[in-house]
Amino acid sequence: MQEYHNRIRELREEKHITQVRLSTELGVAQETISAYEQGRHLPSVSSLMKLSSILDASMDYIMMKSDVRNMIQVQSLSDNETRLLGYYKKLNASGKEKALSYIEGLNDGLRSGCK
Template structure:
């Protein structure tokens, strides 16, 4: 559960702090992060709520860290959803190029 480790560190939460929230031993959190053991559904829910993410993100099933309720609240337009689907269908190299194009367009907009 590499995403758990990355998110925990980005939020500056120690394994010990997370273990208190999850009501497990610090060594257990380490085991989760190394993929040696899996948390129970209840424990996974506690960790996801504390880190403000989804259980799928913690389980490395998605690269979207935002919880689903946050994503739903954003209410993307049909055009935005189409752009997201197009992006997801691209190769990693093409995704890099697309991000470059968008950054360039943003910079052009900022100069006018």
């Protein structure tokens, strides 16, 4: 089997969950959790889905396919939020910094009572 790395141990320890407790919640043996963490076995899709919920991280993040810990549920975004994200993604790094600064300024103005 090809060696792979995951974040299961890191996330489990961050949540102060023992391997035994995680194995109980996942419905597998403690040895299975150990094998996942050591890269000796891959979790099944259903186990990975449960791990995602228990560890509060996306499946891609757990399996180190992404550095984004929690994926945004696109269905929960309004049309304007979706448009805003689309425009933001098209910007270069400098444009993204300017956009964030502008939005932070708008929020600061709203908090101080400016309109």
